[in-house]
Amino acid sequence: MRVIAAYLGVILLWSTTPLAIKWSGEGPGYLFGVTARMSLGLIGVVLVMAITRTPLRRDRKAVWTYVAGALQIYGSMLATYWASQHIPSGWISVVFGLTPLLTAPLSAAFLGEKSLTPARLLSYLLGLAGLVFMFHSALNFSAAAVLGIGAVLLAALLQTISSVWVKRIQAGTPAFTLVAGSLLLAVPAYWLTWGIFDGIWPSRIPPVSLRSIVYLGVIATTFGFTMYFYVLKHLPAGRVALITLIVPPISLYLGFIANHEAIHEPVIVGTALIMGALLLHESSVFQRRKLKPRPVQPHVKNPRQNSRDTAP
Numbered sequence: 001m002r003v004i005a006a007y008l009g010v011i012l013l014w015s016t017t018p019l020a021i022k023w024s025g026e027g028p029g030y031l032f033g034v035t036a037r038m039s040l041g042l043i044g045v046v047l048v049m050a051i052t053r054t055p056l057r058r059d060r061k062a063v064w065t066y067v068a069g070a071l072q073i074y075g076s077m078l079a080t081y082w083a084s085q086h087i088p089s090g091w092i093s094v095v096f097g098l099t100p101l102l103t104a105p106l107s108a109a110f111l112g113e114k115s116l117t118p119a120r121l122l123s124y125l126l127g128l129a130g131l132v133f134m135f136h137s138a139l140n141f142s143a144a145a146v147l148g149i150g151a152v153l154l155a156a157l158l159q160t161i162s163s164v165w166v167k168r169i170q171a172g173t174p175a176f177t178l179v180a181g182s183l184l185l186a187v188p189a190y191w192l193t194w195g196i197f198d199g200i201w202p203s204r205i206p207p208v209s210l211r212s213i214v215y216l217g218v219i220a221t222t223f224g225f226t227m228y229f230y231v232l233k234h235l236p237a238g239r240v241a242l243i244t245l246i247v248p249p250i251s252l253y254l255g256f257i258a259n260h261e262a263i264h265e266p267v268i269v270g271t272a273l274i275m276g277a278l279l280l281h282e283s284s285v286f287q288r289r290k291l292k293p294r295p296v297q298p299h300v301k302n303p304r305q306n307s308r309d310t311a312p
Contacts, residue, residue: 003234006227011243013224015250018089019259020212020220021081027209028202034081035190038073040217041225042183048222049180056180061171068169069182072162073225074189079155086148087138088261090252095134095152097244097274100281101127102160107236110168119280126277133270140264163232163240175230183221245278 024033049056080092101124131153138145166178173181205213232240248271255261 003231006230007235007243009227010224010231011246011250013220013227014093014243014247015254017216017220017224018084018092018251019254020216021092022084022089022259023208024212024216025081025084025209027204027206029198029200030081030085031194031198032202033209033213034077035187035194036213037216037221038077038183038187038190040214041221042180042187044218044222045176045180045183045226048176054174054177056184057171057173057177059171061169062173062177062181065166065169065171065173065178066181066185068162068165069178069225069229070185070189071165072159073179073182074186076155076158076162078190078193079151079158083148083151083155086142086144087152088255089259090248090255090261090263091134091137091149091267092152093244093248093251094267094271094274095131095149096156096159097248097271097278098127098131098153099156099160099244100242100278102157103164104281106160106164107167110164123277123281126273126280130270130273130275130277133266133273137264137266137270140266166229166232175226175228175233178229179222179225182225242278245275248275 021033024030024037028036048054083092104120131149135146135149138149228240252261252263252267252271256263
């Protein structure tokens with residue numbers, strides 16, 4: 001039940017995060033927005049660990065898990081925030097919908113999960129076609145929008161590498177501890193990046209940006225990443241990536257309603273192709289599991305029956 005609740009919580013947070021990311025950077029800048037968010041998240045995580053007296057693991061496996069988690073929290077999120085300047089918020093979730101298609105080959109290579117099948121190959125082609133439509137839509141916006149789509153695709157790849165890496169290490173680190181260790185590595189990197197490429201403290205932060213930063217830092221980071229890594233720990237990497245099948249339509253609708261983001265026909269077609277690719281991909285996984293024969297358990301005779309059989 002806890003896994004289901006965490007799974008639904010991640011869907012809710014991921015659906016609202018793209019719009020909050022866009023709003024958080026519109027006033028103070030995307031670098032300050034993401035740096036302030038992760039800093040608030042780190043403060044929240046440290047406070048919870050102090051209250052609950054949760055120790056931070058420092059063994060070798062745990063440290064490498066923190067490094068793997070930081071790849072997502074720093075690398076993937078930084079690329080996403082940069083992209084949010086140039087594309088509508090709903091597009092971020094649509095391109096992130098390709099995550100399961102990126103996860104499958106990496107899981108096959110490093111986790112020994114199932115190999116490619118004709119259905120999966122077709123799903124990749126559909127996903128690629130959907131991505132082409134998204135790039136076509138970006139061309140109608142600007143050259144920066146094309147780069148924004150590419151940045152989100154890079155972010156999805158980094159998140160995929162991070163999730164597969166965490167699964168491969170198998171450190172057994174509690175989700176909250178994993179987030180704390182990852183943030184301890186990521187936050188200094190964020191402040192260094194902000195200092196090098198920006199370094200200007202905003203004189204004024206619009207209310208909507210401030211609320212978005214607080215929401216992302218306190219809720220989405222402190223609890224969102226914790227729920228994500230908790231789900232990742234208890235479910236296969238490919239199943240966790242399925243969240244991106246549900247999130248894109250919700251994010252597109254929220255962007256349309258709350259931020260007046262136009263939804264053009266190529267975006268609808270591209271989204272439909274990517275969602276169809278995910279459905280085909282996951283249905284092939286289900287069929288393979290359904291058709292896989294169960295191992296036959298050896299029949300053990302009742303000891304009394306054995307005694308009767310061997311009796312003179």
